[in-house]
Amino acid sequence: MSAITATNLTKRYGRNAAVDSISFSIEQGEVVGFLGPNGAGKTTTLRLLAGLISPTSGHCQILDKKVPGPTLRQVGTMIEEPSFYPYLTGRDNLKHTALLHGGVSEGRIAEMLRFVKMENAAHKKVAAYSQGMRQRLGLARALLWQPQVLLLDEPSNGLDPVGIAEFRESLRNIGQEGVTILVSSHILAEIEKLVERVLVIEQGRLLFDGPLRQLKARLDQPLTTYRLVGHDPELLRDTLVRFGYQPEQGGEQLRVAVPQSEAASLLSRLAHEGVEVLEARREQDSLEDAYLKLLHEDGRPV
């Protein structure tokens, strides 16, 4: 059974298509990343899936049932920055949502507060919460009724690095319990460590749908990036430019991308030119490189 299905989903505002005929299907238990720069259409797509806005054309389904509809009661959402009633405490906000949904025990509320490590702040009014605390409480709220599907929109926004790591770990645990998760982000590193499949959206159009490794393999002309420190930085830079590369200054280091076929001979060629290299370090291609490359291939500015 498909957990999430979008078929030719389109949302137009006037002449602008925020989401332009995108189709994808996500199986139950999959954890899928939804990548795209700000304004690409990620949030609009998630709102369509959550039944908050109606599509101009096309349709979507959750657990093989039409959206909007009762099937959304099986969905936990965290769309954009989570919002709460500021005059209620964290626990009371969860209790309100539990009452609204029905079938959620006090024990489950306490369990979720423990899960997101908020039990000590649960008695405080949400108005006094930091951004990170709100994010964690938002996750607790989305999980209250043990949903089968989670729609998360940039869930680690506003979290510090430790918080991001904890959040990622929490999502990994939830995913292992068989919950289908569609998580959007423009912070590519956190998606890279969480998902095996990605959807890439830009200007409302789906550019890529497939395994993460396949996305990275889309680099048809693989580049290898070096970080170099020269004895004479000016000479090093001039020589790299003469070789036809475009070095970028990063502190004392020069960052330069070279085709993999030329990577092995780079240092010997520099030595042959009389350039003394004090330090050379090779970088792995990040998902960001692959992602930007993908956008670049589509012909639009990155």
Next chain:
Amino acid sequence: MSALVNVIRAELFKAARKRRLYLLAILLWVIFPLLLLFVGWLLQTRVAGTFVDNGTGVGAVVEAVAAPLAISRNSLVLLGNSAPVALLIVAVVLIAALLIGDERSQNMWKTVLTVQPDRLTVLLGKLIAAMLLLGLLLLGSYLSGPLFGALGTLFLPTSFSGDWGGLAGLYLLQWLYATAAMLFTFLMIWLLRSNLLGIVAVLFLPGLLEGMVTFYQVVVGFDRLNRFNAILQTLRLRQLFEELPRYFFTTNLYTPSRLPLNDVTAALGLPGGVGNNAGPFAGLFDLDLTRAAWVLGLYAALFAAVLIWSFTRRDIA
């Protein structure tokens, strides 16, 4: 059905934690009855037995102000006749702002409508919760009479006598009539996408429109032969235009709380009451509970239709 109950329970849970409703309840349930008792005590201690008492009967006035039934009755009168805006509509607006306006101002619609995706159920649940809260305020106002009135009987020459059942009926009708006002407030806050604009519209828009019509009628009344009247005559709308004030929203809304005003004016020695054809209010209102119910029912149906149409379709941005 359980989804509807869930919405109502959640809304009442939220409302119970909002301070503004308690302030309103204290005003209606405690401060106003105490104020009436104080006025009764002043009359009894300062006026009774003086030359003013001769013939007018201060005791009757004290009974009309601070007796148990009078306290309940005067609270109802206050709800529909306080100026510059009636307390009833203030209560309606405060409750509606909490249940509908807060969802927008706190950006909570996206949560509420994904947790409970049936929008019609959410709307109905919120309306029922709002009416329950208003009903609780009115019930407390009604019960404050016997409670504080009993206290008054300890030091005032008052009694529990009177038509308690009739007054309870008026309270019940005022509560039912307020459904139209609640729907109107829901509609304004939802359509205008703003708590503040919605509240301002509810408090002032009906009065403004009705005031304009009344003003024009008065002006036209001085000059019966003019183009406007000629057009209305030709279209056979003259009669309807003259009867328009009978169908005003606010005129009909406060009918149950205006009826007991007769008793108050009579007790204070004023000539006639609002429902009579004599006295200072003669001709302003033709109070008829049945007609008011029909008129408000039509308003409620109109507001509900537009609200449901918009609420179930609008995108939640």
